[in-house]
Amino acid sequence: MNERVVLVTGGNRGIGQAIARRFAAAGHRVAITSRSGAADDTDGILVVNADVTDTASVDAAVSQIEETLGPVEILVSNAGITRDGLVLRMTDEDFTDVLDANLTGGFRVARRVSKSMMRNRWGRMIFISSIVGLGGQAGQANYAASKAGLIGLSKSLAKEFASRGITSNVVCPGPIETDMLMALTDEQRAAMLSVVPVGRLGQGDEIAAAVEFLASESAAFITGTVLPVDGGFSMG
Amino acid sequence: MSDNFERFKKCAVDVLSVDEAQVVPEATFESLDADSLDLVELVMALEEEFDVNVEEEELDGVNTIQAAYDLVVSKL
Numbered sequence: 001m002n003e004r005v006v007l008v009t010g011g012n013r014g015i016g017q018a019i020a021r022r023f024a025a026a027g028h029r030v031a032i033t034s035r036s037g038a039a040d041d042t043d044g045i046l047v048v049n050a051d052v053t054d055t056a057s058v059d060a061a062v063s064q065i066e067e068t069l070g071p072v073e074i075l076v077s078n079a080g081i082t083r084d085g086l087v088l089r090m091t092d093e094d095f096t097d098v099l100d101a102n103l104t105g106g107f108r109v110a111r112r113v114s115k116s117m118m119r120n121r122w123g124r125m126i127f128i129s130s131i132v133g134l135g136g137q138a139g140q141a142n143y144a145a146s147k148a149g150l151i152g153l154s155k156s157l158a159k160e161f162a163s164r165g166i167t168s169n170v171v172c173p174g175p176i177e178t179d180m181l182m183a184l185t186d187e188q189r190a191a192m193l194s195v196v197p198v199g200r201l202g203q204g205d206e207i208a209a210a211v212e213f214l215a216s217e218s219a220a221f222i223t224g225t226v227l228p229v230d231g232g233f234s235m236g
Numbered sequence: 237m238s239d240n241f242e243r244f245k246k247c248a249v250d251v252l253s254v255d256e257a258q259v260v261p262e263a264t265f266e267s268l269d270a271d272s273l274d275l276v277e278l279v280m281a282l283e284e285e286f287d288v289n290v291e292e293e294e295l296d297g298v299n300t301i302q303a304a305y306d307l308v309v310s311k312l
Contacts, residue, residue, distance in 0.1 A: 118277060
């Protein structure tokens with residue numbers, strides 16, 4: 001197994017944390033970014049302070065990772081926020097803030113790490129989208145738009161960098177047992193579960209497993225795809 | 237001046253995977269099989285080698301080795 005330098009943005013909790021832990025357990029050199037710069041427990045993972053809405057912050061964070069661990073070879077763009085509300089009551093900031101963190105943030109980080117990936121002729125970019133980005137969700141127009149946007153971004157990156165051994169793919173998690181899901185109303189959560197064929201919430205590690213596969217050598221011929229990991233929610 | 241061109245040639249050879257003999261002033265990037273990503277990579281390598289900064293817009297119309305070299309040298 002090739003030991004790789006992995007960056008997971010927003011890797012301090014939830015799905016990002018599960019992903020970071022899985023890569024670390026597999027023996028990779030893992031760094032996570034978070035706005036608070038702190039994580040519940042580090043498990044040998046480098047924690048770097050970064051705000052993906054700030055280009056300078058992203059640049060400094062990646063430079064720090066490059067100096068400590070080496071150039072980023074696997075990027076998991078996972079950092080994201082929600083600012084739920086119905087469109088009629090959603091302010092400009094509610095919409096643009098979510099877009100800036102979830103979509104433009106992904107662009108900023110991808111741009112910054114693609115330079116060294118291109119030079120080394122190897123790279124893996126995985127963007128964490130959502131089933132909500134595929135099917136929409138009442139009360140999450142901003143979040144859904146940002147997550148859908150990642151699909152266009154990823155596919156474009158896949159095309160731009162295909163000749164350089166860099167793949168870019170999207171994973172769309174279904175309902176996963178994390179803080180973000182618990183922030184939904186009971187009604188929204190129950191509605192989601194009732195249409196998950198597998199009949200339960202997913203676990204962060206199940207998303208991590210899909211991400212790990214896409215980041216592997218075996219997945220070199222997989223690029224520009226969108227992989228729902230959602231218990232069958234979005235099929236058909 | 238020729239020393240700078242040697243450094244320029246080395247970057248082009250490294251990035252574009254061509255023979256040194258192909259990197260002549262009149263050569264077009266097209267003839268060197270360089271696509272747009274190759275050019276971006278070359279410009280980045282030149283920026284590092286010569287410690288200069290090249291803006292996107294300045295690359296318009298830069299189609300030959302000579303034009304690229306002139307652009308870089310103009311910033312030294």
